[in-house]
Every structure is written in C-alpha cells, then in structure tokens.
Amino acid sequence: MGLYPLFADLAGLPVLVVGGGRVAERKAAALLDAGAQVRVGAPQLSRALAQWAAAGHIEHLEGLFQSAWLDDVWLVIAATDDRSANEDVASQAGKRRIWANVVDDPQLSRFQVPAVIDRSPLTVAVSTAGAAPVLARRLREKLESELDPALGPLVALAQRHRPAIRRALPELPARRAFYDWLYEGPVLSLLRDAKSLQAEQTMLEVLEQGGKMPSVGSVVLVGAGPGDPGLLTLQALRVLNQADVILHDRLVSLQVLAMARRDAERIDVGKRIGDRHTRQDEIHRLLLKHVRAGRRVVRLKGGDPFVFGRGGEEMAFLRQHGIVCEVVPGITAAVACAAYAGVPLTHREHVQSVRLLTAHGSESLGSLDWAMLAYERETLAIYMGVAQLDTLTTRLIAHGRSPQTPFALIENGTRPQQRVLSGVLGDLPALARQHAMGAPALLIIGSVAAMACDHGWFGELLPVRPPP
Ligand code: SAH
Numbered sequence: 157m158g159l160y161p162l163f164a165d166l167a168g169l170p171v172l173v174v175g176g177g178r179v180a181e182r183k184a185a186a187l188l189d190a191g192a193q194v195r196v197g198a199p200q201l202s203r204a205l206a207q208w209a210a211a212g213h214i215e216h217l218e219g220l221f222q223s224a225w226l227d228d229v230w231l232v233i234a235a236t237d238d239r240s241a242n243e244d245v246a247s248q249a250g251k252r253r254i255w256a257n258v259v260d261d262p263q264l265s266r267f268q269v270p271a272v273i274d275r276s277p278l279t280v281a282v283s284t285a286g287a288a289p290v291l292a293r294r295l296r297e298k299l300e301s302e303l304d305p306a307l308g309p310l311v312a313l314a315q316r317h318r319p320a321i322r323r324a325l326p327e328l329p330a331r332r333a334f335y336d337w338l339y340e341g342p343v344l345s346l347l348r349d350a351k352s353l354q355a356e357q358t359m360l361e362v363l364e365q366g367g368k369m370p371s372v373g374s375v376v377l378v379g380a381g382p383g384d385p386g387l388l389t390l391q392a393l394r395v396l397n398q399a400d401v402i403l404h405d406r407l408v409s410l411q412v413l414a415m416a417r418r419d420a421e422r423i424d425v426g427k428r429i430g431d432r433h434t435r436q437d438e439i440h441r442l443l444l445k446h447v448r449a450g451r452r453v454v455r456l457k458g459g460d461p462f463v464f465g466r467g468g469e470e471m472a473f474l475r476q477h478g479i480v481c482e483v484v485p486g487i488t489a490a491v492a493c494a495a496y497a498g499v500p501l502t503h504r505e506h507v508q509s510v511r512l513l514t515a516h517g518s519e520s521l522g523s524l525d526w527a528m529l530a531y532e533r534e535t536l537a538i539y540m541g542v543a544q545l546d547t548l549t550t551r552l553i554a555h556g557r558s559p560q561t562p563f564a565l566i567e568n569g570t571r572p573q574q575r576v577l578s579g580v581l582g583d584l585p586a587l588a589r590q591h592a593m594g595a596p597a598l599l600i601i602g603s604v605a606a607m608a609c610d611h612g613w614f615g616e617l618l619p620v621r622p623p624p
Pocket of ligand 1: 464
C-alpha cells in the first residue's frame with residue numbers, strides 16, 4: 157500500500173486554501189463541514205466564497221500566495237489554476253512540514269483527498285492515490301447507491317448507546333450478534349421510514365432483555381420492473397441485497413435476479429395458466445412459512461406489485477396473519493414499454509388520459525365496459541392481451557373505435573429481444589399472427605401509438621406489410 161489512509165480531526169484548527177475559484181470553493185466547503193477554521197488566500201474570491209467571508213465563516217487573505225500565510229496552519233490545499241503558484245505552495249509547505257495537497261496533481265501532493273460517501277458518522281473514502289480520480293468518483297456513485305441512507309442515523313444510534321450496549325452484553329459473541337441484528341434488522345427499516353424514536357425504543361428493548369432479539373422476519377413486496385435491470389429502483393436493490401428468501405415470478409428477468417444477495421434462496425413461484433388459484437394459495441403459504449421462520453422475505457414481481465400483480469391480495473393475506481409488509485414500487489410494463497417504444501402515453505395534442513387494463517381470459521374481457529374503451533381521446537394500455545387479440549379488436553370496433561386507430565404491440569419490452577409491431581387496429585390480429593407475437597407483450601391503442609414508427613429507439617421495429 158503506497159499511501160497511509162487517515163481521517164483527520166480538523167475541528168477548530170486553522171487550514172489554508174490557496175485559490176478563489178470553484179475548486180477552492182468546494183474544498184473550503186468540505187473543510188468547513190469538518191469544523192476547520194478556513195482561510196482562503198486569493199486576489200479575488202468567487203461569489204460564494206465572498207459571501208462566506210462576509211458572513212465570517214472563512215477568513216479572506218487577499219493577494220498572491222505568500223509564505224506567511226502558512227503561519228500556524230495544519231494543512232494546506234492549493235487550488236489555483238497556476239501550476240507554478242501551486243508548486244510554490246507545495247514546496248513552502250514541505251519546508252515547514254505542513255501537509256499539502258495540490259488539486260489534481262498527485263506529484264506535488266503530500267496527501268490525497270479521497271472521494272467520500274458520507275453517512276456520518278459513517279464515512280467511506282475511496283482513493284486511487286490520485287491516479288484515476290474519475291474511477292474513484294464512479295466507485296463513489298456506485299457505493300452511494302448501495303449504502304442505505306439510514307446507515308448514518310443507525311451508526312449514530314449505536315455510537316450514542318455504546319456504553320449501554322457494552323454493559324448489557326459484556327460477551328463479545330453476544331455483542332456481535334446484536335450488532336448484526338442492528339445493522340440488518342427492523343431498526344434499520346424503522347430509521348429508513350424516519351421513525352427514529354421507535355427505532356431507538358426497539359433497540360433498547362432488546363438490550364433490556366439481555367440481547368434476546370425478536371424474530372427479524374419481514375416481507376417486502378418489490379417491483380422488479382419490466383426486465384432491464386437498469387430500471388430497478390435503488391430501494392429494490394437494497395432490499396434484494398438483504399433478502400434471505402426471494403419468491404419471484406416467472407416474469408422477473410435473470411439479470412435482475414442476479415443482482416440479489418448471492419446466498420439468498422430463490423424460489424420461482426411463476427404461475428402457470430390453469431392452476432392459478434392453487435398457485436396463489438401456495439404462494440401465500442410460502443410467504444407465511446418463511447416470514448414466521450424469521451427470514452427476510454422479498455416477494456419479487458415483474459413491473460409494479462400493485463398493477464395486475466396481485467400485490468393487494470398478498471398484502472391483505474399477510475395482514476390477516478398479523479404481518480405488515482412494506483411495498484417497493486416498480487416501473488410497470490405500460491410505462492416501460494411505452495418509453496422503450498417511443499410512444500408517449502399522453503400527449504397534449506392528442507390524449508389526456510390513459511387506461512391500464514387487463515384482457516386476461518374471457519372472464520375479464522366480459523367485465524370490461526366496452527363503450528368506454530371505444531372513447532377516442534384516451535390511450536389504452538392492455539396487459540396480458542396477446543391471446544385475446546381477435547375478441548379485443550372485434551369488440552372495440554363494434555363499439556365504435558375506428559379500425560384506423562393506431563396500435564403498438566410491444567413484445568419483451570426493455571429486454572434485448574424487444575420487438576415492436578405497429579399498425580392500425582383493423583389489421584391487428586392478422587399482423588400479430590404474421591409475426592407470431594407472443595407473451596409477454598403489452599398492447600397500446602390510440603393515436604399516440606403511431607409514434608412508435610418514428611420515435612422507436614430500442615429493439616426491433618417490425619416491418620409492416622399489409623395483412624394477407
Ligand atoms: N405487475 C406487472 C404486470 C403483470 S401482468 C407490471 O406492473 O408490469 C403480466 C403482463 O404484463 C404481461 O402479460 C404483459 O402484458 C405485461 N408485461 C410485463 N412485462 C412485460 C415486458 N417486459 N414486455 C411486455 N409486456 C410486459
């Protein structure tokens with residue numbers, strides 16, 4: 157290891173920033189956050205720096221760098237755009253044994269300032285010894301998204317009660333188990349939901365009982381989005397990283413599953429058409445079994461759990477058994493497929509409303525209000541409709557929707573094998589047969605669907621020949 161990492165306590169200590177521009181501004185801000193007494197030396201200050209000086213947050217040393225500025229400072233950051241000035245700062249500082257950093261110049265620097273992920277009091281610092289600052293920044297972004305924002309308050313809580321924790325759990329193994337529970341269990345969830353009093357109480361109760369932890373079982377209904385793993389939310393990713401068991405649907409893509417905690421048990425509960433009801437009962441049974449065994453269960457569904465995802469039923473079932481589940485929304489197929497096909501679902505000039513509906517089996521087709529669906533100035537986004545295209549088309553037209561209404565049928569939306577078929581309603585069943593369109597596919601009907609032809613940007617846009 158070339159560099160020796162350290163976290164410096166600068167509270168109350170004078171430090172110097174040479175330079176008065178944007179970079180100096182950033183450095184001064186970070187030093188102020190650390191409680192340092194910041195002096196900024198430059199002929200002129202940026203607007204923000206000038207305001208801080210006027211407000212007394214920093215001291216302005218006016219003019220070009222002079223060695224006297226280094227008197228009694230503990231460290232210095234040179235942030236001018238003049239290399240020889242920076243060099244001068246570095247060499248004068250070196251003579252006086254003052255730590256110096258020259259921004260973006262590892263050769264002239266005695267110390268490096270890392271990229272930081274701030275979950276104070278938890279701080280993660282990333283350094284490439286100045287060799288690849290861009291890489292360090294990218295890593296920081298990645299870690300930023302993976303580290304729960306609630307970790308900061310959690311560590312603060314643990315810090316506040318450290319003596320009490322030691323007293324209650326003098327043995328190391330017990331203390332270790334307690335910290336494991338603290339960092340992964342209900343206290344973290346409570347803090348994430350901004351319930352800090354409850355979080356503290358939960359922790360103290362466990363301490364009072366000599367570290368006997370209540371079961372950590374939990375269920376989160378999570379929307380996995382339509383397939384492209386980039387469309388997963390950060391919250392979904394976090395929950396997947398903490399899961400013990402993942403009960404997932406067939407529709408959830410392999411790439412999304414690959415992002416979950418490696419040693420989580422994955423159970424495919426994909427429903428098969430035909431035995432729908434027994435399947436749902438079986439899912440309920442599994443949910444209950446695993447959560448009662450104290451495991452963190454993620455119920456992972458394609459798209460959004462509350463859009464044709466039976467999330468409502470599962471939530472109600474769990475509630476009947478005294479279990480409150482959390483819900484992480486996902487990007488639903490209509491929204492995702494529309495975006496990836498270049499079809500805006502609403503458009504100021506054409507349509508002011510969108511209707512999401514399912515055409516799953518004759519049962520649900522029978523219960524639809526067809527007169528309403530024939531209304532021209534509304535976009536229809538139809539889920540689970542590929543098997544019903546004939547009935548769907550005939551009924552819409554019979555109720556007055558024009559056979560010339562544009563449609564876009566998006567198969568495997570957002571996945572590498574996405575195909576988009578676009579044409580007019582009258583030709584829909586024949587065209588879909590011609591191209592052997594299969595599930596999962598989402599059907600968009602309405603004037604906006606025509607935009608798929610000009611604005612599609614992802615996957616394959618199928619050539620449309622007039623149907624035979
Ligand atoms: N909860 C899901 C919908 C489940 S119903 C959501 O919010 O998206 C299953 C139907 O969703 C499929 O039959 C299909 O119509 C649609 N669907 C889901 N993912 C899709 C995808 N990647 N491309 C096209 N349609 C999709």
